[in-house]
Amino acid sequence: MSKKETMHDYWFLPLENCSTLAEIGALWHDLLEERQMAPQNPVPHYQDAILQFAALCALPPQLKLGALLAYGSAFDVDLRLPLGLLHEAVLEADRPWPDAVAASVSDNGAMLALPGTDPWLGAFIAGRMAGLRETAVHDGVRPDDWTARFWDLFLEMACRHGDIGALRLALGHGADPLVLDGAAIAAAVADLELLACLLERDDERRPAILALAWRAAAAADKVDAFAWLAARGVQATRKGAPALAAAARHLALDAYDWLVAHGADPRAGGLLPAAAGSLDATMVERVLADGAGDPADAVPAFLAAFDSEPWELYAGEPRFFDLRVDMLALLLHHGVQPAADELAAVLRKAPGRRQVVQALLQRPDLAAPAAALLAAGLQAPTS
Incomplete structure (x- = not known):
């Protein structure tokens, strides 16, 4: 398998030489x-490690499950995930407890067959394992x-x-690219070969995958993906509004300009709140100059300014208070404002917004x- 086809840094490979939990x-x-x-x-590095080990490590299933339950951190990953994957190994576990511990722990079920x-x-x-089963039943x-x-x-x-081999393994086990808000599709737009693999076996949901990929490409500023997707039937004008909003929300300026140049309409609605x-x-x-700003967008734009937390755009920014004040001032300067009763309702639903407005009222401009x-x-x- 080529480096392109597989993750090249599988952390667990040395464990495949182990035969006991103690060695692991x-x-x-x-x-x-x-x-x-x-x-x-x-x-998600730790969760990645657990997923890799559970699905790809060549150790026997019961030994893998034993290792995960013995050494895995339940605070950092849901251990029901590998338990679900390896539950067949649990069903095969029918080993009596040693006399030394049987009286204390036999109520937990059978002991996994883990020699030594x-x-x-x-x-x-x-x-x-018993605790995980109980939460699943509950x-x-x-x-x-x-x-699944x-x-x-x-x-x-x-x-x-960027692991095509692992991608195909997941699809072969019924993984759905459309779940998790299309997170797999969003990750795949960085490499069109991955995206092509997602489309290989899914003719029925192909339009939905392409539509999500179009929006994901806009958010990630992957202009090169647009032509690839357009060749497979996505039309910039029909999918323009969600893609424009995604580009504006993520400051993907090249993608935004490409979409507008190819017929996406900034006046379609919903763009101003995304930009705010x-x-x-x-x-x-930029979006106001292009004609965005339907009156119906005033309240959503204010809400976005009050509540958005775009951490991926402002790494290390501890608070967004000043940015919120500046954004609301900008919206008001351009005549974007809700009706008085709408603003009152917005402030009533979240008292913290009132502090932003109080700071805004101190601005001399x-x-x-x-x-x-x-x-x-x-x-x-307020009530």
Whole structure:
């Protein structure tokens, strides 16, 4: 398999030489640390590590499940995911407990057949497994449901890592590119070969996948993907409004310009709130100059300015308070404002918004009509 076809940094490969939990445990944490995939590393690295190990490691299923339950961090990944994938191994587990621990732990179910495992570690594993089963029963979720979710998450991870082999493995197990808000599709637009693989076996949902890919390409500023998608039937004019909004929300200026140049209409509605959600003045000025700003967009634009938290655009920005004040001032300067009763309702639903308005009222450049509107909104009853 070529480097293109597989993730080239599988952290778990040394574990495939192990035959007992003790051997795995001696290597587990150090291997994760070396690849910066331990629980303390940024999400989603640890979940990626667990998904990779559960699906791709060549160890026997029961040993994999035992390792995950013995050493996996339930605070950083939902262990019901690998349990769903490996539940067949659980069904085969029918090993009696050693006399030393049977009286204490037999209520947890059978012991996994893990030769050489310390009985108390086996008891810990069984207790964890029993707890996971109980939560599944309480939630009314079957193992098959967790198996399906496992492969959906695995598909998104494979697309994010550019691993075609893992992508095809997930699709072969029924992974759905359209779930998780199309996260797999959004990751695949970075590499059109991946996107082509997502379309290989899914003629029925092909239009939906293409539509999501078009919007994802706009958000990621992948202009080269537009021609590829257009050749497969996506029309810029028909899918223009959602794509323009995605580009504006993510400050994808090249994608925005391409879409407008190819017939997407900025006046279609919904574009101004998306631009306001970026909290970027240049983006808002651009869409207003292009004709965005339907009166119906006033309240959504205000809400976006009040509540948007575009962390991916402002890495390290601890608060967005000043940006919110500036954005609302810009909207008001361009005549974008809700009616007084609409503003009062917006402020009533979230008291924190009132602090933004109070700061806005202190600006010397605020026009008198806008100041009167804001003051009226603040004076309206809060309940």
